[in-house]
Amino acid sequence: MNKAIGRLFVIGAVLFAALIVNLTWIMAVRADWYAERPENRRALAEELKIKRGVITGFDGSVIAASRRRSGYYAREYPQGALAPQLVGYSSVRYGRSGIERKLNGELTGQTSALSLENWADRLLGRRPEGAAVKLTLVPAVQRAAQQALKGQKGAIVVLDPKTGALIASASAPTFDPADLEDSWERLSQDANAPLLNRATQGLYTPGSAFKVVTAASGLDNGKVTPDAAFVDTGTYVVFGGKVTNYGGEVYGPNDFTTALTYSINTTFGKVGNLLGRKRLISSMERFGFYKTPPLPLPQGEVLPSGRYDEKGILAPDAFMDPLAVAWAACGQEQVLATPLQMALVAAAVANGGRIMEPYYLQEVVAASGNVLQKAQPRQWLVAMKPATALELNAMMQRVVNVGTGTAAALEGIQVAGKTGTAERGDGSNLAWFIAFAPADDPQVAIAVVIEDTQSTGGEAAAPLAAAVIRTALAQPELP
Amino acid sequence: MSRRNLELVFLAVAAVVSTMAYVSVYAGRYHEVNRVSLIYGLVFAGVFVGLHLLLRVVLPQADAFLLPITALLAAIGLAEIFRIRPALALLQGQWLLVGAGLFVLTVLLVRDHMKLDRYRYIMGALGLGLLVLTIVLGTTINGSKLWIRAFGFSIQPSEFAKLAIVIFLAGYLNDKRLLLSVPTRHVLGVPVPATKYFGPLLVMWVLSLAMLVFMKDFGMSLLFMAIFVALMYMATSRIVYVILGGGLFAAAAALSVMIVPHVQDRFNVWLDPWPHASTTGYQLLQSLFTIADGGLLGAGLGRGFLLYSNRQPVVPDLQTDFIFAALANETGLLGAVAVVLLLLLFVWRGFHIAVWAPDGFSKLLAAGLAVAFGLQTFIILGGVTRMIPLTGITLPFMSYGGSSIVANLALVALLLMISHRTYVVRQGTDLQRRRLAERG
Numbered sequence: 001m002n003k004a005i006g007r008l009f010v011i012g013a014v015l016f017a018a019l020i021v022n023l024t025w026i027m028a029v030r031a032d033w034y035a036e037r038p039e040n041r042r043a044l045a046e047e048l049k050i051k052r053g054v055i056t057g058f059d060g061s062v063i064a065a066s067r068r069r070s071g072y073y074a075r076e077y078p079q080g081a082l083a084p085q086l087v088g089y090s091s092v093r094y095g096r097s098g099i100e101r102k103l104n105g106e107l108t109g110q111t112s113a114l115s116l117e118n119w120a121d122r123l124l125g126r127r128p129e130g131a132a133v134k135l136t137l138v139p140a141v142q143r144a145a146q147q148a149l150k151g152q153k154g155a156i157v158v159l160d161p162k163t164g165a166l167i168a169s170a171s172a173p174t175f176d177p178a179d180l181e182d183s184w185e186r187l188s189q190d191a192n193a194p195l196l197n198r199a200t201q202g203l204y205t206p207g208s209a210f211k212v213v214t215a216a217s218g219l220d221n222g223k224v225t226p227d228a229a230f231v232d233t234g235t236y237v238v239f240g241g242k243v244t245n246y247g248g249e250v251y252g253p254n255d256f257t258t259a260l261t262y263s264i265n266t267t268f269g270k271v272g273n274l275l276g277r278k279r280l281i282s283s284m285e286r287f288g289f290y291k292t293p294p295l296p297l298p299q300g301e302v303l304p305s306g307r308y309d310e311k312g313i314l315a316p317d318a319f320m321d322p323l324a325v326a327w328a329a330c331g332q333e334q335v336l337a338t339p340l341q342m343a344l345v346a347a348a349v350a351n352g353g354r355i356m357e358p359y360y361l362q363e364v365v366a367a368s369g370n371v372l373q374k375a376q377p378r379q380w381l382v383a384m385k386p387a388t389a390l391e392l393n394a395m396m397q398r399v400v401n402v403g404t405g406t407a408a409a410l411e412g413i414q415v416a417g418k419t420g421t422a423e424r425g426d427g428s429n430l431a432w433f434i435a436f437a438p439a440d441d442p443q444v445a446i447a448v449v450i451e452d453t454q455s456t457g458g459e460a461a462a463p464l465a466a467a468v469i470r471t472a473l474a475q476p477e478l479p
Numbered sequence: 480m481s482r483r484n485l486e487l488v489f490l491a492v493a494a495v496v497s498t499m500a501y502v503s504v505y506a507g508r509y510h511e512v513n514r515v516s517l518i519y520g521l522v523f524a525g526v527f528v529g530l531h532l533l534l535r536v537v538l539p540q541a542d543a544f545l546l547p548i549t550a551l552l553a554a555i556g557l558a559e560i561f562r563i564r565p566a567l568a569l570l571q572g573q574w575l576l577v578g579a580g581l582f583v584l585t586v587l588l589v590r591d592h593m594k595l596d597r598y599r600y601i602m603g604a605l606g607l608g609l610l611v612l613t614i615v616l617g618t619t620i621n622g623s624k625l626w627i628r629a630f631g632f633s634i635q636p637s638e639f640a641k642l643a644i645v646i647f648l649a650g651y652l653n654d655k656r657l658l659l660s661v662p663t664r665h666v667l668g669v670p671v672p673a674t675k676y677f678g679p680l681l682v683m684w685v686l687s688l689a690m691l692v693f694m695k696d697f698g699m700s701l702l703f704m705a706i707f708v709a710l711m712y713m714a715t716s717r718i719v720y721v722i723l724g725g726g727l728f729a730a731a732a733a734l735s736v737m738i739v740p741h742v743q744d745r746f747n748v749w750l751d752p753w754p755h756a757s758t759t760g761y762q763l764l765q766s767l768f769t770i771a772d773g774g775l776l777g778a779g780l781g782r783g784f785l786l787y788s789n790r791q792p793v794v795p796d797l798q799t800d801f802i803f804a805a806l807a808n809e810t811g812l813l814g815a816v817a818v819v820l821l822l823l824l825f826v827w828r829g830f831h832i833a834v835w836a837p838d839g840f841s842k843l844l845a846a847g848l849a850v851a852f853g854l855q856t857f858i859i860l861g862g863v864t865r866m867i868p869l870t871g872i873t874l875p876f877m878s879y880g881g882s883s884i885v886a887n888l889a890l891v892a893l894l895l896m897i898s899h900r901t902y903v904v905r906q907g908t909d910l911q912r913r914r915l916a917e918r919g
Contacts, residue, residue, distance in 0.1 A: 012823075037768070
């Protein structure tokens with residue numbers, strides 16, 4: 001019996017020896033390999049020992065700050081869920097997103113601009129501290145935008161058309177970054193995608209809001225003037241198909257300004273074919289379609305607008321028949337746009353045709369107080385001639401004064417805008433409103449989109465735009 | 480030096496190491512060292528010195544290594560549990576006291592393990608009953624039905640059933656071993672003993688199969704089957720039982736991988752965890768990352784990265800099944816290997832006691848307990864390091880879990896009794912032998 005017992009012990013000892021060999025393999029030989037696996041987020045934990053820089057709004061109020069808890073710094077959000085999709089999160093378990101990810105180097109004090117100060121810190125045995133990041137985001141306006149979206153799905157983007165500064169960027173439904181780690185499972189599986197930044201990642205059919213682009217193209221190319229005459233019979237038959245008006249309306253004789261005021265599809269379909277595919281698409285490109293807007297966010301968090309099929313964005317020179325051109329001119333067909341892109345369309349008209357590079361970073365200040373980086377507005381594109389912009393400005397004022405966008409009118413402030421209502425197959429609408437104000441000296445450009453509504457852009461989106469514009473223009477200072 | 484004095488010296492070393500471990504964890508958490516952190520070490524040492532004193536009186540010639548190893552493993556485990564979740568450490572400390580109580584009761588009431596041989600069928604029925612009870616009344620946690628909820632506690636009866644079944648098998652196989660080792664007929668050219676004696680093997684196979692199917696727990700099922708096969712082999716010295724038992728179990732295992740989704744997941748993750756990195760493979764990969772991060776020396780107890788900022792552990796179930804990953808992370812390869820060697824030392828003492836024991840029952844009992852302890856250790860350590868498919872099972876003395884620590888302390892008591900009796904029978908004075916006989 002002892003022989004068998006002895007044999008069994010030898011087997012046991014061999015198994016334990018195998019455990020030790022395996023442990024050595026994992027902990028000594030392959031330790032670095034495991035450390036570098038993308039699935040391994042432990043390296044992020046090391047950065048948790050660094051005091052991450054504070055993120056403040058344009059008014060200096062704190063949006064995200066780090067506080068030490070049992071040896072590690074944890075992110076706190078004194079203003080609650082303020083632009084969580086844009087600001088992003090910084091979680092050891094789920095990684096980083098948004099600004100927290102894009103500016104991680106600055107926030108952890110690891111960029112080259114900070115290395116000299118870091119070196120001094122190390123010499124003195126101090127832990128490096130991250131730099132503070134000040135955003136162009138104005139918390140009061142951001143809150144107004146989030147409030148406007150409450151209980152709905154959609155997004156609001158507010159820009160300064162003269163500089164490109166992002167004043168507000170709201171996406172609903174939203175989430176609370178403070179308990180991200182506890183609610184991740186629910187958030188990531190929620191069919192309403194609260195983690196998605198609809199402002200820059202949401203691709204929507206722009207509908208009639210897109211007519212601003214078609215109008216700019218028509219005026220710029222000399223194919224149409226604001227008082228060019230058209231006759232609407234309720235249908236525009238082209239290439240074996242037809243273009244009809246929203247709600248089956250028939251407008252009779254109309255000029256081009258009226259066509260924009262009441263959003264007459266047949267007229268815009270005709271203008272689309274007066275222009276042809278090439279001119280329409282090249283105007284879209286001049287507005288920023290087919291390009292990723294240069295808002296500095298991580299890869300994939302800003303999507304380009306343009307014509308899409310199931311596989312993704314189509315090439316600008318993809319074939320379109322005249323029916324497709326007519327519907328595309330009305331913002332239908334395969335055209336998709338992000339709220340950011342549509343805000344840039346409004347901003348282009350507001351800024352005399354020139355589109356500024358959108359940005360959110362006001363300044364970066366090192367822990368020592370040195371300003372490392374300061375916002376410098378730069379021109380991105382020229383969408384149209386200044387004269388065209390002036391004509392469109394007047395036309396868009398009429399939309400708000402007497403047309404489909406009267407719900408956006410404000411006491412004492414002239415708003416210029418354009419509504420959009422995209423009908424989805426399931427009976428619900430996508431409601432749009434893009435605008436800028438005040439019309440004679442634009443301070444803000446805005447895009448509002450509401451998903452899954454029974455109302456039109458003029459009913460569902462225009463009043464929200466008005467509320468946000470009023471709040472924005474009441475601010476003592478905008479970027 | 481007498482065995483008890485040697486034990487006391489070892490215990491003193493264990494007390495110093497465990498106090499250091501706790502102070503390190505305490506300092507890592509609260510950034511200070513105070514009386515509370517030292518008192519902990521003293522109370523802990525007090526419990527084990529109490530057990531030591533009991534042994535001095537009742538089992539003076541018992542093995543000198545087992546109690547200090549137990550104390551050291553329990554202390555390190557407790558420090559690590561405190562590190563992960565202080566509230567649980569308090570509960571675990573209470574369970575340790577309950578275990579110490581059962582240890583005292585076992586030693587005082589049983590005194591001589593030979594008595595247990597007489598109750599072998601009761602033990603067998605008890606073990607079987609506990610398992611059936613679990614299957615009928617059990618609650619499913621983490622996909623396995625291993626727990627019974629009663630009086631606000633979660634009890635894991637299989638930990639106790641393990642002991643009862645080892646006692647039963649040791650008695651039964653010792654009795655029938657000659658019959659079992661004589662083949663009476665041949666099946667396909669393989670000599671096979673009479674069906675009558677072959678029966679228990681099938682019963683045991685059906686039992687572990689039932690555990691696999693009803694409890695969905697591969698680890699416990701493997702443990703029971705392996706204990707049985709190992710005891711059959713030791714009792715008969717016939718390798719055919721190992722091959723037969725292994726084959727039958729492999730067949731059952733292959734079948735369960737195919738039909739039980741929970742087991743299938745575990746198996747797939749073991750083969751290749753990377754595609755399942757955020758789902759079923761998350762736990763295993765985080766365990767590997769945590770272990771690999773330990774490096775050679777680790778950051779020190781209480782200083783590794785084991786908790787997220789919301790106090791959730793980096794590996795789910797870190798304080799129970801994955802306590803070894805936490806330990807490896809904080810004490811490095813050096814600490815991890817030291818603990819593996821400590822566990823092996825425990826197993827070695829068990830086999831040592833078996834080899835020296837004067838009779839078949841004691842030999843099979845001691846070896847059976849050593850196999851149960853060693854295999855359980857191997858299953859969980861192999862699981863968290865991806866040597867074998869992961870199955871949830873506790874690491875003896877170290878994992879958080881009341882049933883595990885209580886049952887394993889009783890296991891230590893049994894091994895100590897066997898070693899004491901061996902000495903008395905082989906080398907004791909006439910007086911000692913007479914006393915032993917009177918008590919029996």
